[in-house]
Amino acid sequence: MPPTRATTKERSAVRTLLRLWPYVRPVRVRLSVAACVAIVASCTGLVIPLVLKWMVDGPVADRDPGGVWLGALYLLLLGIAEALLFGLRRWLVARPLSRVEAGMRADLYGHLQRLPVAFHDRWASGQLLSRATTDLMLLRMFLAFPLTFLLVNAVTILVGVLIMLAQDWTLGLVILGPTIPVVWTCVIFENRYADVARLAQDQVGDLTTVVEESVLGIRIIKGFGRHRSQARAFRELVRTLRGTELRKARMLAMIWGVIVTLPEVAIGAALFWGSVQVAEGDLSAGTLVAFLSTALALRWPVESIGFLLAMSQEAATATERYFEVRDALEEDAGSSSAAGERGPSAQFPAPLQGASARRPARGAGNCPTSPHRPAAEGDPRPHAPEPAGIRFENVRFRYPDAAPDSPPTLDDVDLHIRSGESMALVGATGSGKTTLTALVPRLHELTSGRITLDGRDITAMPREELRSLVSVAFEEPTLFSASVGENVLMGAEDGAGGPDLARALAVAQADFVHALPQGTATQVGEQGLSLSGGQRQRLALARAVVGRPRFLVLDDPLSALDVHTEAAVEAALRDVLADTTALIVAHRPSTVLLADRVALLSGGRVTAVGTHHELLRSNAEYAHLMSGEDHRR
Numbered sequence: 001m002p003p004t005r006a007t008t009k010e011r012s013a014v015r016t017l018l019r020l021w022p023y024v025r026p027v028r029v030r031l032s033v034a035a036c037v038a039i040v041a042s043c044t045g046l047v048i049p050l051v052l053k054w055m056v057d058g059p060v061a062d063r064d065p066g067g068v069w070l071g072a073l074y075l076l077l078l079g080i081a082e083a084l085l086f087g088l089r090r091w092l093v094a095r096p097l098s099r100v101e102a103g104m105r106a107d108l109y110g111h112l113q114r115l116p117v118a119f120h121d122r123w124a125s126g127q128l129l130s131r132a133t134t135d136l137m138l139l140r141m142f143l144a145f146p147l148t149f150l151l152v153n154a155v156t157i158l159v160g161v162l163i164m165l166a167q168d169w170t171l172g173l174v175i176l177g178p179t180i181p182v183v184w185t186c187v188i189f190e191n192r193y194a195d196v197a198r199l200a201q202d203q204v205g206d207l208t209t210v211v212e213e214s215v216l217g218i219r220i221i222k223g224f225g226r227h228r229s230q231a232r233a234f235r236e237l238v239r240t241l242r243g244t245e246l247r248k249a250r251m252l253a254m255i256w257g258v259i260v261t262l263p264e265v266a267i268g269a270a271l272f273w274g275s276v277q278v279a280e281g282d283l284s285a286g287t288l289v290a291f292l293s294t295a296l297a298l299r300w301p302v303e304s305i306g307f308l309l310a311m312s313q314e315a316a317t318a319t320e321r322y323f324e325v326r327d328a329l330e331e332d333a334g335s336s337s338a339a340g341e342r343g344p345s346a347q348f349p350a351p352l353q354g355a356s357a358r359r360p361a362r363g364a365g366n367c368p369t370s371p372h373r374p375a376a377e378g379d380p381r382p383h384a385p386e387p388a389g390i391r392f393e394n395v396r397f398r399y400p401d402a403a404p405d406s407p408p409t410l411d412d413v414d415l416h417i418r419s420g421e422s423m424a425l426v427g428a429t430g431s432g433k434t435t436l437t438a439l440v441p442r443l444h445e446l447t448s449g450r451i452t453l454d455g456r457d458i459t460a461m462p463r464e465e466l467r468s469l470v471s472v473a474f475e476e477p478t479l480f481s482a483s484v485g486e487n488v489l490m491g492a493e494d495g496a497g498g499p500d501l502a503r504a505l506a507v508a509q510a511d512f513v514h515a516l517p518q519g520t521a522t523q524v525g526e527q528g529l530s531l532s533g534g535q536r537q538r539l540a541l542a543r544a545v546v547g548r549p550r551f552l553v554l555d556d557p558l559s560a561l562d563v564h565t566e567a568a569v570e571a572a573l574r575d576v577l578a579d580t581t582a583l584i585v586a587h588r589p590s591t592v593l594l595a596d597r598v599a600l601l602s603g604g605r606v607t608a609v610g611t612h613h614e615l616l617r618s619n620a621e622y623a624h625l626m627s628g629e630d631h632r633r
């Protein structure tokens with residue numbers, strides 16, 4: 001869910017829509033030309049009543065058939081010109097506007113990739129999906145129609161009114177009578193419609209989330225026979241959305257009623273008054289025909305204002321929703337000073353800001369023991385060299401959306417994994433193991449403390465470099481709609497090929513790949529759901545090791561394997577672990593035995609470090625956990 005449902009009360013639709021300017025700027029010339037073409041086309045339509053006046057007062061009154069045919073030809077040519085000009089306008093805007101939409105969509109996607117994990121933890125995927133699809137479509141439609149036609153219609157109405165006043169100013173004043181109530185209705189409508197439009201678009205986002213969750217969780221829904229209750233919940237959301245859409249329709253009907261009825265009444269009054277004048281000989285029949293034809297030609301420009309305003313409001317809401325995501329701050333590319341200024345907590349509204357908001361900027365320059373900082377002149381203290389390997393120093397972490405008074409998930413964690421060493425991380429469920437591993441590749445930002453890799457503070461490294469040094473495999477393996485080979489090679493530098501893939505698959509004991517219909521070229525389907533849990537886990541492990549990472553972080557990577565496969569993977573993994581520094585979350589003694597030492601995480605702190613056998617002997621909690629019994633504090 002988005003952090004808050006923005007109220008549209010105070011926002012100005014125009015100011016919001018102006019944010020589209022950077023995207024519209026490159027196509028402004030085409031849009032302007034298209035608008036000019038539409039104005040000419042629309043005004044061409046207003047010439048038709050003048051030709052009618054000429055025909056009625058001239059050839060028709062004089063009973064001149066040649067003149068009538070000539071008038072008809074003029075009318076035909078004007079009609080064709082109007083149609084061709086409107087066609088030209090469509091042609092002019094179609095291509096550039098689809099480019100604007102595609103550009104905005106690509107920028108949104110790129111931005112989503114760069115936003116921190118904390119952002120994605122907080123936002124429902126359906127809300128993001130609806131912004132990338134429905135909202136952008138609304139924006140393209142706004143740029144194609146309301147943006148141009150509000151201008152075109154305004155010019156057409158102005159020119160038409162001037163023509164009518166020139167024909168007969170008293171009749172013109174009769175037609176202008178409803179202007180004030182119509183404008184007043186439009187202003188009221190604008191304000192009310194904005195709120196309902198926002199509500200409807202947010203509800204579409206909620207609906208998208210439910211559909212997405214139901215599709216992804218279809219096995220659970222079926223397995224637990226929950227399809228009826230899911231369908232009921234979905235119907236409820238659909239009913240709510242339908243209610244909101246009906247409110248929109250009622251508002252549109254109201255404004256449409258006012259905008260159509262009042263001008264029609266005015267035209268009727270003008271017809272009556274004009275007929276009286278013609279009967280009394282004060283007005284020519286041709287002038288009355290021209291006047292009424294002009295008034296009728298203005299019906300569409302006036303009537304369409306209602307839905308053009310509605311579309312503009314929806315576009316303003318879509319722009320607001322689009323920029324809510326675009327305004328969320330991205331992960332900084334590297335240095336900690338930037339992290340200090342733009343830490344993830346800064347992007348969320350106040351209730352979400354935790355201790356990280358107060359975290360001072362850290363970095364190589366701020367770190368007293370950093371090897372990258374030359375010793376201050378005159379500082380007599382010798383600087384101890386930073387230890388190699390992975391080092392956690394006074395690490396404290398609280399999730400940005402955790403209650404402010406809740407204890408931090410990790411507190412005062414001090415741990416050193418020596419270079420080339422493998423450290424198993426053991427702890428009860430919920431003790432913070434996954435959280436600790438996610439801090440190494442900076443999927444979350446520390447609240448305080450620091451982590452160094454071979455002596456370098458991770459916040460001082462460019463993220464790209466950090467993530468090329470650290471490979472991760474999570475307990476819940478995620479695969480993408482791509483081939484097996486592409487999924488695995490995602491973990492390697494560009495240019496890695498067949499031999500790397502074969503080696504990684506061998507380490508992960510993923511021989512099953514060769515039995516797939518197209519071997520490593522087999523598409524794994526959405527989320528890899530066509531594979532078993534253990535198969536997916538092995539591919540995720542292969543992806544983690546394929547790039548021969550300097551640091552390896554594995555979150556219980558063998559949990560879904562049978563004992564024989566697990567033993568085979570462990571045997572192959574030992575060779576990989578010999579060349580890397582690894583942190584491995586483990587629940588079972590067999591996985592723990594892969595590691596040189598074990599750290600016990602308890603209540604968010606590292607409470608013991610030693611070999612498996614040492615801890616078994618000396619630490620009751622560890623012995624408890626390894627005995628297979630659930631340890632509860």
Ligand SMILES: Nc1ncnc2c1ncn2[C@@H]1O[C@H](COP(=O)(O)OP(=O)(O)OP(=O)(O)O)[C@@H](O)[C@H]1O
Binds near residue numbers: 427430431433434435
């Ligand atoms: N995104 C999040 N926002 C807020 N709290 C979270 C988030 N993710 C995890 N937590 C909380 O942090 C604590 C530690 O979770 P974590 O997943 O690190 O535990 P774990 O030791 O890996 O557990 P397990 O062994 O079950 O995988 C839990 O209390 C959990 O509820």
